[in-house]
Amino acid sequence: MAERVLTLQPLTAEQRVQLEKTGVEVVDAENWEAAAPITIIFGWDKKVGPAALMAPNNQVKWIQTVSAGIDYLPLDWIKAHNVQVTNASGVYSPAIAESTLGYLLYFVRGFNEAVKNQAGHFWQVPARDDLSMLASQKVVIYGTGSIGQAIAKLLNGFGNRPSGVNRSGHPVEGFVETASLANDSTLLKDADVVINAMPATSTTVHYFDESFFKQLDELNIFINVGRGKSVDQQALMNALLYQNVLHAALDVFEEEPLAKDSRLWDYPNVLVTPHQTGFAKENTKPILDIFGKNLTSWLADGSLSVNLTDVSLGY
Amino acid sequence: MAERVLTLQPLTAEQRVQLEKTGVEVVDAENWEAAAPITIIFGWDKKVGPAALMAPNNQVKWIQTVSAGIDYLPLDWIKAHNVQVTNASGVYSPAIAESTLGYLLYFVRGFNEAVKNQAGHFWQVPARDDLSMLASQKVVIYGTGSIGQAIAKLLNGFGNRPSGVNRSGHPVEGFVETASLANDSTLLKDADVVINAMPATSTTVHYFDESFFKQLDELNIFINVGRGKSVDQQALMNALLYQNVLHAALDVFEEEPLAKDSRLWDYPNVLVTPHQTGFAKENTKPILDIFGKNLTSWLADGSLSVNLTDVSLGY
Structure with a gap:
């Protein structure tokens, strides 16, 4: 079964093609309910994220955030269900x-x-x-x-x-x-x-x-x-x-x-300034680079090669 | 006869002592009329500067500006009277x-x-x-x-x-x-x-x-x-x-x-911003360094060793 990646982060057409080349199926936020089982989440959305994560027909094993901090995720649930989280630390x-x-x-x-x-x-x-x-x-x-x-x-x-x-x-x-x-x-x-x-x-x-x-x-x-x-x-x-x-x-x-x-x-x-100091359109590429590296190792041997967090510690 | 320097630029007590150590007399803006003949002007003031420069009992031969540009000086008069001008180019x-x-x-x-x-x-x-x-x-x-x-x-x-x-x-x-x-x-x-x-x-x-x-x-x-x-x-x-x-x-x-x-x-x-981009208290020292170098060569052999302008060209 191919991995199904729910993308809660906007992707350009080109970025989507790049992802699909690895063999994964890419699912958009509006289609997540029809496309189960989701196995990977990229990015986050405070409505779709928890719903997709906790839906019984999904099998999420890994979340790649686009942020450095992960404190906004439902960490207790994530820990209890052995979901791994990689972040975008360093990018900003x-x-x-x-x-x-x-x-x-x-x-x-x-x-x-x-x-x-x-x-x-x-x-x-x-x-x-x-x-x-x-x-x-x-x-x-x-x-x-x-x-x-x-x-x-x-x-x-x-x-x-x-x-x-x-x-x-x-x-x-x-x-x-x-x-x-x-x-x-x-x-x-x-x-x-x-x-x-x-x-x-x-x-x-x-x-x-x-x-x-x-x-x-x-x-x-x-x-x-x-x-x-x-x-x-x-x-x-x-x-x-x-x-x-x-x-x-x-x-x-x-x-x-x-x-x-x-x-x-x-x-x-x-x-x-309104919590904007790390924003830059130039961040998109390094975030996708991190996701790409992790996707490669995940598909090869189930490991996550960069920016794996310790959910217990919260970072 | 000692050189008399009219200072139209504020000096600290220490800077004044430094200048006087070279053997020159330092004259403040308020005393210029009593202290003639002035031979050197340091800095500029749009009232005192021209008055001191053109007063018949003065013998100004050299003006050291604290600015990079010299276009605010009475350049025609200066040229006609063979006054030399050194500037503070580069400091700002x-x-x-x-x-x-x-x-x-x-x-x-x-x-x-x-x-x-x-x-x-x-x-x-x-x-x-x-x-x-x-x-x-x-x-x-x-x-x-x-x-x-x-x-x-x-x-x-x-x-x-x-x-x-x-x-x-x-x-x-x-x-x-x-x-x-x-x-x-x-x-x-x-x-x-x-x-x-x-x-x-x-x-x-x-x-x-x-x-x-x-x-x-x-x-x-x-x-x-x-x-x-x-x-x-x-x-x-x-x-x-x-x-x-x-x-x-x-x-x-x-x-x-x-x-x-x-x-x-x-x-x-x-x-x-109101023409302030070059301002910094850190500029004082390099300006005085330029003046000091020129004063040394002037007292030694009548030359001006740094930042001599061409009054005809205006810079």
Whole structure:
């Protein structure tokens, strides 16, 4: 029996042909009920996904997500039914890194003021000393994995060698120095920029809390491209008011969407983006490459060769 | 007789001591009338500068500007009186290049929409394919001198190799290919981004005119960090309306300040900055380094060793 792949991710005609060449049957979201048994799911949809997965006439053994995180899947059910999950970890790091450089330049090069002045037709030239250069900002990146390394690599191109914080403090290429989470305060002393690129784990929930922000004195920029739950949002808002932090760029939030009446929207020194920092049309190909590699090994010997997650751990 | 340097540029106490160590007398703007004869001017001021230069009791032989351009000086008078002028060419290129990367990421990574949505408290997530990456934009830079090269160098760090346009089409490091101004249309065919970094010369006035823009089909981004007069502003506004150009970031304008009632301020796809792109507090040191080198050679043998301009040519 041929494998039946339910695709919950749009495919071009060409991509569909590529998949079918491997011998699998490709089933679209609207046809899943007629096409059972489904054995593989590519992508996810919060309605079709659970329905197809749990329908008794299906035999799903493997889900390939197009995301890095897998926390939105019904993990308990998946674990109980021995379904394997592969993710798209790593694919989004280059796009996240580009956005992070954009956030940095937005504040360092005076765009935040320019945008507000433009809205009022104000030709307000800053003092020559008001602006600084990214090259000379002291940057501390929390998380030295795929995302942190991609950010460090782009910073290196600006002649900027960031510091890094990770669990053990082990050295990482592209970083001038690293410290463990327990010893991060030495790196923060003369920092201009703090970037959160850590995954969501029990250690990182509200890592950036009141006591973290209170040790800062006019930090130029705080950026969160990691997880919303890593930051105590109220503590950050207080830090912005009391100038422990001067500017913030936030792509992720404790609750998403950010509430319509949240005061964060109106902070003049905050840039809010709606959890989009990893988006890029260029991601499609590397995601399909991961799926293709796994499909090849799956069809050959039932193994999944790249990005296999541990469903018990949730990543 | 000691040289008397009129400083029209603010100096720190330390910088002043450094200058005085060379044996010159340092005169502030408010004291210039009492301190004649002035022999050297550092920096410029549109009131004090001409007054001090033309006062009969002064003997100015050399002006060291803190700018790259010298077109705001009374060049006819300066030429007639054999005053030499050295400029700060090259100092601003790294800052201009950083800003240019900021403009690119602002549009490529979806910040233009995010800023507008933030003002209205709209959590409006773009489609995953709406955003693209700077790495894969095809960039054409007009002007491959100090500014163009600094931009290319930063782009290279994103894995992006831009094309360049210069007078002869000669190859330049950091650029994947170059064309002459007369043959630029081949480079424009599949361009996503055009950046103007050309100086103001008779060739470049209104180089970007109606016929230039009409050959473009949905160019993603047009950036002007060169000279305002290189762009026919009305033609650019038409191109933005007719989608020959989708977005523009403009730091320089045909008339500055940009008029309060200019329609450009309100274009939703334009970012206006008030001729600030080269500003950075980090520029002070390299400017003083140039002045210091010239002062050393001037005191030794009356020569000016770096950045001597040709007053007849105006640069």
